[in-house]
Amino acid sequence: MSIVAFVEALLLEPLVAILRNAFGYWLVRAPTPGVALIAFSLIINLVLVPVYREMERAEAAQSERWSKMRAEVARMRKYFRGRERYFYIRTVHRHYRYSPALAVVGSGSIILQMVVFFAAYRYLSSQPELIGVPFGSIRSLSEPDGLLWGLNLLPLVMTALNVAAAFLRSAERRQRIQACLLAAVFLVLLYGSPAGLLVYWTTNNAVALLRIIGKRLWERASPVLWRTWLTQLARLE
Amino acid sequence: MNDPARAALVAPLIAYIDPGTGSALLYVISGLVASIYFAARSLYLRLREVAARRGGRLEKCVVAIHGEDPRYEITFLPVIRCLVERGIDVTYFTMYERGDSFEPLPSEVKHRNIPPGLVGYAYLNNLEAVVLVTTTPQLDVMTFRRSRRVKHYCHIPHALGESRYVRPYAYDFFDSVMCCGRVLEQNIRRMEEIRQLPKKRLLATGIPHYDVLLRERGSRSASSERPTVLVAPSWGPMSIFEVFGTSLVRTIARHYDVVVRPHPQMKVSQPELYAEVLGIEGVAVDTGRTPLAAMARADVLVSDISGIMHEFAFVHEKPVLLIDHGGEIGGLEGHLLGGDSDLKRLCRDFIIPVPPSEVDQLPEHIAAALRQHSTERIAKTREDLVYNFGGAALVAARQLEELVSCP
Numbered sequence: 001m002s003i004v005a006f007v008e009a010l011l012l013e014p015l016v017a018i019l020r021n022a023f024g025y026w027l028v029r030a031p032t033p034g035v036a037l038i039a040f041s042l043i044i045n046l047v048l049v050p051v052y053r054e055m056e057r058a059e060a061a062q063s064e065r066w067s068k069m070r071a072e073v074a075r076m077r078k079y080f081r082g083r084e085r086y087f088y089i090r091t092v093h094r095h096y097r098y099s100p101a102l103a104v105v106g107s108g109s110i111i112l113q114m115v116v117f118f119a120a121y122r123y124l125s126s127q128p129e130l131i132g133v134p135f136g137s138i139r140s141l142s143e144p145d146g147l148l149w150g151l152n153l154l155p156l157v158m159t160a161l162n163v164a165a166a167f168l169r170s171a172e173r174r175q176r177i178q179a180c181l182l183a184a185v186f187l188v189l190l191y192g193s194p195a196g197l198l199v200y201w202t203t204n205n206a207v208a209l210l211r212i213i214g215k216r217l218w219e220r221a222s223p224v225l226w227r228t229w230l231t232q233l234a235r236l237e
Numbered sequence: 238m239n240d241p242a243r244a245a246l247v248a249p250l251i252a253y254i255d256p257g258t259g260s261a262l263l264y265v266i267s268g269l270v271a272s273i274y275f276a277a278r279s280l281y282l283r284l285r286e287v288a289a290r291r292g293g294r295l296e297k298c299v300v301a302i303h304g305e306d307p308r309y310e311i312t313f314l315p316v317i318r319c320l321v322e323r324g325i326d327v328t329y330f331t332m333y334e335r336g337d338s339f340e341p342l343p344s345e346v347k348h349r350n351i352p353p354g355l356v357g358y359a360y361l362n363n364l365e366a367v368v369l370v371t372t373t374p375q376l377d378v379m380t381f382r383r384s385r386r387v388k389h390y391c392h393i394p395h396a397l398g399e400s401r402y403v404r405p406y407a408y409d410f411f412d413s414v415m416c417c418g419r420v421l422e423q424n425i426r427r428m429e430e431i432r433q434l435p436k437k438r439l440l441a442t443g444i445p446h447y448d449v450l451l452r453e454r455g456s457r458s459a460s461s462e463r464p465t466v467l468v469a470p471s472w473g474p475m476s477i478f479e480v481f482g483t484s485l486v487r488t489i490a491r492h493y494d495v496v497v498r499p500h501p502q503m504k505v506s507q508p509e510l511y512a513e514v515l516g517i518e519g520v521a522v523d524t525g526r527t528p529l530a531a532m533a534r535a536d537v538l539v540s541d542i543s544g545i546m547h548e549f550a551f552v553h554e555k556p557v558l559l560i561d562h563g564g565e566i567g568g569l570e571g572h573l574l575g576g577d578s579d580l581k582r583l584c585r586d587f588i589i590p591v592p593p594s595e596v597d598q599l600p601e602h603i604a605a606a607l608r609q610h611s612t613e614r615i616a617k618t619r620e621d622l623v624y625n626f627g628g629a630a631l632v633a634a635r636q637l638e639e640l641v642s643c644p
Contacts, residue, residue, distance in 0.1 A: 076405070079568030084379070086278070088405050088568075091378050095432065 015119035019044070027129060034135025034199055041203035049211075069096040130196040141196035152191055154198035159187040161205040168212045298347075299326035300637055301366035301387070305353075307333055307526055308501055309372045311446040312395045314340060316370075319634030321345045325641065328366075332357045355380055368640045374407035383410070389644035391415065393633065394444055396544025397551070397623060399580050400424040401571035409434055413640065415442035415633055418622045420579045424570075431573050440636045443629030450552040451627050453529045465494040466603060467535035468520075469528065469545045470560075472503040477541045477560045478510055481596055485560075486517050489539065492600040495520040496531050498545075537603050547580070550587050551619045551626070556606040558599065561590040583622060587615050 023040045030036035069092060076088040093099065130141040138145045147153035166179030190198065300320060302313055313329070320327050321343045329346055332353040342348055351357040358380040361369070365386035372395045377383050383390060392408055394417040400408060401424065408414050408425055414437060416422040422439050429436055466489050470477040477485065478499075489495050499514045499522070515522055523531040528545055532538070538549040538557045546557040559581070566572050581590065587610070591602050625632045 075568055075572070084404075087379050091406055 011115055012119050015115065016123045019119055019123045023123065023127070032135055033129050033133045034138070034141060034196075037130075037135075037141070037196060037200045038203050041200050042207065045204065045207040045211075052211075065096060066098065069093070069098055072096075127196075130194070133196075135195070135199065138195045138199075140194075141199065142194045144192055145195040145198070152198075154195055154202055155187055155191045155193070158190065158198060158202045158205055159183050161202065161209050162186065165205065165209045165212055168209070168216065298328040298364065298366040299368070299641055300328070301364055301369045302327060302329045303361060303369060303371040303373065304329065304331040304333075305371070305373045306501070307331075307339070309395050310339065311449050311527055312372060312393060313370075313445075314342075315445045315448050315630030316393070316633045316637070317346055318343060319631050320637060323634055323638055325634070325638055330357075330361065330364075358382070367644050368637060370637065374403055375405075377410040378406045389413065389640050391637070391640060393442070394421070395446065397444060397547035397580065398544070399578060400428060401569065401574055401578055402566065403570050405568060405570065407570060408437070411437060412644075413438035413440055415440045415636065416624065417442065417444045418624055420583075420622060424574055424579075427574060428570060441624045442633050442636060443623055443625035445630040445633050447548070447552055447623070448627055448630045450529065450532075450548055454533060454552055463494050464536040464603075464607060465496060465534055466537050466539060467496045467498060467523075467528075467531050467549070468539045469498040469531070470500065470539075470541045472500040472506055475541060475562075476500070476503070476507075476510075477539075477562065478503075478514065479507070480562050481560070481593070483510075483513055483517055485539075485596055485599060486520055488597060489599055489603070490519050493603065496523050496535060497521070498523040498528055498531050537606055539599065539603070546588055547584075550584065550615055551623060554612040554615045556610045557588040558602055558606055559588050559590050560593065560596060562593045580622065584618060587611070587618070 019040075022043050023036065026036035026039040026043070027033060030039055072092045073089050076085055076092060080088055133141045135141055137147055144152045145154050148156070162183035163180055166176050166183060169179070170176055190201070302317065304310060304313055317327055317329060327346045329342060329348045330351050331348065332351055334350060335342075335348060351360050362382045362384050363386070364384050366384075366388070368389045368391055369384075369387045370391045370393050371381075372393055373381055374392065375381065376390055376392070389412045390410075392411045392414045394415060397417050399420045409428070409432065414421075414425060416425070416439050422441070425439060426436070428434070468486055468489065473479070486495060486497055497514055497517060497520050499511055501524075503511045503514070515524075525531070528548070532545075532549055532553055535549070535553075536555060538546055538555065539560065540546040540549075540557060541560055541562070546559060549555055550557050561581075571578070581588070589602070589606050591599065595602065619626055
């Protein structure tokens with residue numbers, strides 16, 4: 001067995017089996033395969049909420065630490081040159097236990113997302129149930145939607161959601177620009193994709209956006225306000 | 238499923254990667270590129286070190302003392318003598334030739350001359366010792382790296398410092414620092430808090446070379462005619478010669494006898510300025526290995542941030558004029574500590590700050606400093622700021638003996 005096949009068997013196959021059951025469950029119960037796709041996407045997101053929350057917490061802590069590190073590196077860059085600068089920056093990295101390679105490997109959410117998306121892709125790409133199936137105004141989930149006078153609407157909705165998420169997720173200009181550029185890249189790549197993929201994918205993005213908005217509201221509301229609401233809720237009961 | 242339909246559904250894998258993950262992928266690529274760069278650079282440096290080490294014979298020592306420059310002999314020799322008296326095995330590594338002009342070492346001391354720079358550090362990086370003592374800061378930051386076979390690294394001060402005008406990570410990776418006084422001790426603790434470093438051993442040692450200066454002071458006397466002004470600035474961009482030029486020396490020389498002592502490092506780092514200083518007419522220039530003779534002769538010192546002003550004030554009990562041009566401390570440790578120098582604040586009665594705008598009035602400031610001078614005030618402040626004044630070498634030797642028994 002090759003290494004790739006081993007990794008597939010170890011990581012992807014169990015996930016594909018879970019996805020098959022989840023999608024199969026909704027395919028039978030939902031009125032249409034399109035609704036099943038949406039429900040499938042929602043369920044996957046719901047199951048992953050605690051995992052994402054934990055990983056976001058860890059990433060926020062790491063982000064704060066590395067933000068301090070970047071400030072220190074910037075200070076070294078400003079005041080020192082050449083060999084001296086190189087050694088100081090290396091010491092800053094060591095002090096913050098940072099290495100570019102570890103930074104990548106150490107981010108669990110990236111690996112998890114890649115594995116989950118790869119499994120979803122593997123499973124959905126071999127589903128015959130979506131071929132020629134209409135969903136609302138969409139003629140076939142296996143073809144581009146063409147809803148906007150022949151132009152595809154779903155990729156545009158997906159891009160709008162991505163841009164909104166980019167602006168809400170980070171206040172840093174650099175990260176916003178980077179996310180918007182990537183949204184544009186995905187728009188180009190996915191523009192001609194089948195509507196089924198985009199229904200699933202746009203639902204994912206909508207859920208992600210709602211999570212960001214919900215998190216923002218939770219953070220902004222004062223603890224006093226939450227206590228008042230909870231007290232009122234208790235009285236109603 | 239027919240082929241066109243399958244082809245339509247089999248979109249690129251990237252179709253299932255959201256912008257967050259896509260961003261991460263870009264990050265992966267940039268991370269890999271950066272990793273390769275840093276790995277290649279580290280490999281290059283390691284190869285250079287291995288090449289430099291080839292042929293070197295490693296030494297096994299109890300107390301290894303590393304002297305980077307002859308000007309630190311005055312720090313090490315009194316400690317070495319005390320260590321020898323206590324029966325401790327000492328190996329003295331110098332990055333310079335100890336010629337006949339140097340004071341002979343006790344016969345029990347093993348002396349090893351190692352090359353200066355990278356080759357010498359490559360040797361030290363592989364040394365075997367219980368304790369290594371050095372005045373060189375930034376252990377494990379620049380080329381001076383920790384050897385796995387040295388149990389304990391100890392820094393010893395060669396001046397009254399406060400961890401403010403030193404380069405990044407000056408003391409951070411030592412196991413212990415022999416502190417010259419409470420200000421250094423406090424600031425090292427503050428840096429440990431700022432960088433969240435484990436607490437290192439801070440020893441109340443003092444400044445061993447003050448012991449020598451104090452003894453030497455008694456054997457010389459200051460001039461009794463026209464007062465003599467010693468002008469001894471630091472080197473680098475903060476040196477008063479760099480900031481104001483050398484004309485201030487001529488201004489002073491119109492009213493007083495002047496001895497100029499350029500910092501030894503100026504000869505290496507600012508050779509043109511050094512040559513200009515040597516060429517100033519009508520003044521004496523002192524380039525001796527130690528400033529003892531010049532300090533003994535002078536009645537007042539004009540300096541900037543150099544450690545010499547503390548020696549002059551605390552050992553010779555004479556006033557100093559500090560030309561306080563508030564130079565940019567840039568990336569130095571004081572940048573993180575914030576605020577102004579504690580030593581400057583606590584010594585301002587006898588190390589008198591002169592604003593840059595009044596450099597032309599230095600003769601008047603010198604006259605006022607000589608008029609208002611009080612040795613009692615200096616002695617009181619010295620007691621507060623310097624540990625074990627006059628007896629630091631013996632204290633350092635005792636502390637090293639303890640470190641050897643419990644590294």
